[in-house]
Amino acid sequence: MPDCRFDTYYRYADLVQILRDYASKYPRLIQLESIGKSHEGRDIWVTVLTDRQTGADHSRPALWVDGNIHAAELVGSSACLYLIDWLCRGFESNPEIGRCLQERVFYICPRANPDGAEWALADRPRIIRSSTRPYPYDELPQGGLVMEDMDGDGRLLSMRIPDPNGHWKICPDEPRLLVPREPAETGGQYYRLLPEGRVEDYDGSLIRLQEKRERLDLNRNFPVLWREEHEQAGAGPFPASEPEVRAIVNFITGHPNICGGIAFHSYSGVLLRPYSYQADDTLPAEDLWTYQKIGAKGSALTGYPAVSAHDEFRYHPKQVITGALDDWLYEHRGVFAWTVEIWSPQRQAGIEHYKYIDWYREHPLEDDLKMLRWSDQQLQGKGYVDWYRFDHPQLGEIELGGWDPLFSFWNPPPAQLEQEISRFPEWVMWHNLISPRLVIHRAQAQDLGGGLYRIGLLVQNTGWLPSYVTKKAREKSLTRGVICEIELPAGITLHSGLRRIELAQLEGRAYKPSSPTGWAGQVSDPTDDRVKAEWVVHAPQGGQIKLSARHERAGTATTTLTL
Numbered sequence: 001m002p003d004c005r006f007d008t009y010y011r012y013a014d015l016v017q018i019l020r021d022y023a024s025k026y027p028r029l030i031q032l033e034s035i036g037k038s039h040e041g042r043d044i045w046v047t048v049l050t051d052r053q054t055g056a057d058h059s060r061p062a063l064w065v066d067g068n069i070h071a072a073e074l075v076g077s078s079a080c081l082y083l084i085d086w087l088c089r090g091f092e093s094n095p096e097i098g099r100c101l102q103e104r105v106f107y108i109c110p111r112a113n114p115d116g117a118e119w120a121l122a123d124r125p126r127i128i129r130s131s132t133r134p135y136p137y138d139e140l141p142q143g144g145l146v147m148e149d150m151d152g153d154g155r156l157l158s159m160r161i162p163d164p165n166g167h168w169k170i171c172p173d174e175p176r177l178l179v180p181r182e183p184a185e186t187g188g189q190y191y192r193l194l195p196e197g198r199v200e201d202y203d204g205s206l207i208r209l210q211e212k213r214e215r216l217d218l219n220r221n222f223p224v225l226w227r228e229e230h231e232q233a234g235a236g237p238f239p240a241s242e243p244e245v246r247a248i249v250n251f252i253t254g255h256p257n258i259c260g261g262i263a264f265h266s267y268s269g270v271l272l273r274p275y276s277y278q279a280d281d282t283l284p285a286e287d288l289w290t291y292q293k294i295g296a297k298g299s300a301l302t303g304y305p306a307v308s309a310h311d312e313f314r315y316h317p318k319q320v321i322t323g324a325l326d327d328w329l330y331e332h333r334g335v336f337a338w339t340v341e342i343w344s345p346q347r348q349a350g351i352e353h354y355k356y357i358d359w360y361r362e363h364p365l366e367d368d369l370k371m372l373r374w375s376d377q378q379l380q381g382k383g384y385v386d387w388y389r390f391d392h393p394q395l396g397e398i399e400l401g402g403w404d405p406l407f408s409f410w411n412p413p414p415a416q417l418e419q420e421i422s423r424f425p426e427w428v429m430w431h432n433l434i435s436p437r438l439v440i441h442r443a444q445a446q447d448l449g450g451g452l453y454r455i456g457l458l459v460q461n462t463g464w465l466p467s468y469v470t471k472k473a474r475e476k477s478l479t480r481g482v483i484c485e486i487e488l489p490a491g492i493t494l495h496s497g498l499r500r501i502e503l504a505q506l507e508g509r510a511y512k513p514s515s516p517t518g519w520a521g522q523v524s525d526p527t528d529d530r531v532k533a534e535w536v537v538h539a540p541q542g543g544q545i546k547l548s549a550r551h552e553r554a555g556t557a558t559t560t561l562t563l
């Protein structure tokens with residue numbers, strides 16, 4: 001198998017070949033499953049990763065991981081591929097990985113939006129937010145400026161046009177940079193700044209930006225507080241209307257063993273958690289505390305801060321987003337889920353404590369100088385391009401230059417890709433290892449005489465999280481308790497008890513106090529991680545009985561007793 005490289009971004013055909021190669025190299029660990037087709041008919045692949053020699057995936061707790069639902073956020077796919085590689089390679093050499101894959105499952109969807117990513121990876125990239133399905137209108141838009149690589153060098157830069165009423169001027173300290181003209185300033189050399197592109201039906205005076213025909217945002221289309229176009233643009237005609245989103249929603253609801261989720265996006269270098277649309281005090285307190293603990297571990301292992309999307313990552317202080325995957329996973333599936341915004345060019349450039357989205361509205365010139373130095377030194381000048389003359393078919397002689405954002409801002413440059421995506425596997429595995437896991441603690445038969453036996457099955461949760469995972473799930477009764485069953489061969493009959501018994505949820509250690517000190521240490525039952533099922537059977541000739549215990553989230557365990 002040609003090694004999957006982590007200094008390059010793969011188009012769909014190569015990516016699928018890589019996944020097939022992993023599946024054939026590691027047949028014990030990987031099964032590939034198409035969960036549906038994209039708008040253009042490409043298969044959306046999920047890698048089912050677990051040690052299949054010791055059990056089936058659906059009988060084990062699982063973690064969902066996806067990437068690249070936004071078209072240009074290609075690094076999300078790379079992070080998924082890196083995770084697959086890390087787990088497969090480490091299965092035999094790293095005992096933690098070995099244990100994780102023997103007990104648990106990863107469902108990894110490296111490219112949730114294959115059509116949109118293909119446009120971003122084209123020789124002449126076309127950048128859209130998400131999928132390539134025209135929305136909300138079918139017809140081709142007309143007039144205005146269409147972002148396009150005009151000189152065919154594969155970059156999408158900016159165009160500057162001299163204009164006495166322009167907003168920008170050349171920075172006195174660094175002539176490659178532009179800075180805003182002062183509020184009362186006049187009489188200098190000023191510029192208008194436009195994205196690189198062609199201007200349709202140009203009348204020589206007004207230029208508007210042409211709206212794209214493809215205006216969907218798949219991460220607003222999930223069925224959680226979905227809102228119509230006039231309230232939230234790009235959310236689609238109805239919840240889960242888009243084939244890519246429907247495939248994910250179908251798969252996740254069809255796999256109740258999923259106990260958590262991580263969606264890889266770019267960029268900002270931050271671990272975002274729900275809610276996107278309301279403040280932290282609306283979460284059940286235990287869920288907030290647990291989210292904070294998972295986030296603290298994430299920060300320690302990845303170096304990224306962990307924050308609430310609502311509190312620290314709003315695109316506008318007066319607006320919120322709804323219909324995102326992590327909010328849906330938390331609110332309607334009742335599991336802990338994250339949006340990981342990979343890569344921070346600002347931090348790479350040495351800018352500390354920048355406030356994500358707010359930085360784009362306002363930041364000191366000193367930050368721009370740091371960014372420019374970073375491009376010069378770390379990106380060999382490929383991030384920020386000095387202005388050069390270009391004869392534009394509609395605008396005449398102009399200049400092209402500025403940031404080429406696709407592999408500087410939006411995604412790590414290929415040379416820095418591996419280092420960036422190697423941050424995540426440890427935390428992703430840890431997130432899977434904290435899920436509830438049901439095991440049989442004891443199974444026994446007590447001879448009562450006269451051919452009667454009392455059968456006892458004691459099961460317990462060995463995971464950190466309780467079997468229901470979140471208080472939200474418990475509040476909404478999203479998951480049943482433990483179900484114990486007894487299977488009897490011919491000649492053995494049930495004397496008392498039901499064949500199938502539904503018992504309580506199993507607690508974990510997550511919601512217990514951090515220290516045994518004080519009264520808080522004694523508020524819960526000391527064995528609330530266990531339940532017991534009992535039957536009395538009539539087995540005059542003896543024989544074998546099969547016992548099983550299962551929980552939708554915590555997995556399945558079986559055993560046999562010989563009487």
Ligand SMILES: [Zn+2]
Pocket residue numbers: 070073265266
């Ligand atoms: Zn995104």
